[in-house]
Amino acid sequence: MSQPIPFVDAKFKLAVVQELMYNQGLLPRFDLREYAAEQGFTYDDGSFEAVPEALAYFAALEVPVELAEKVTEIYMDGGNEIYLEIAPGWDGEDGLFDVHEFADVRHFPNLKSMTLLYTGNEEALTALRAQGIEADWL
Numbered sequence: 001m002s003q004p005i006p007f008v009d010a011k012f013k014l015a016v017v018q019e020l021m022y023n024q025g026l027l028p029r030f031d032l033r034e035y036a037a038e039q040g041f042t043y044d045d046g047s048f049e050a051v052p053e054a055l056a057y058f059a060a061l062e063v064p065v066e067l068a069e070k071v072t073e074i075y076m077d078g079g080n081e082i083y084l085e086i087a088p089g090w091d092g093e094d095g096l097f098d099v100h101e102f103a104d105v106r107h108f109p110n111l112k113s114m115t116l117l118y119t120g121n122e123e124a125l126t127a128l129r130a131q132g133i134e135a136d137w138l
Helices: 010-023 032-039 052-060 065-070 081-086 103-107 122-130
Strands: 073-075 113-116 134-137
Touching: 010 052, 010 073, 010 081, 010 103, 032 052, 052 081, 113 122, 122 134
Parallel strands: 073 113, 113 134
Antiparallel strands: none
């Protein structure tokens, strides 16, 4: 495997992994039920909280640098599979997966569009747009 992308923001990484794993099928698919059975832990599938073992899995997941060029769009939505695999009962009504740091955009030369979970950070939208990325709130 090549070098992994050195992400600064874990929540931005999750948005990228959603695109690569669940939308494009370029990373092995994570399924919380299967992972829990394999690793021998239980979790509350109705909880709004993140399952620590799922967070740890994604924190340790390496995204190869050569996949960066495949990311042209990021669409963050409360119903994205990655969020429901991490926090099965999450309803999107809190800031659990909000991205506040966008330095990782530099790794994705073909990123042209981002739809973000609402944080109200208009400066972030302005900065993303200045980099040629169509950015808006969900």
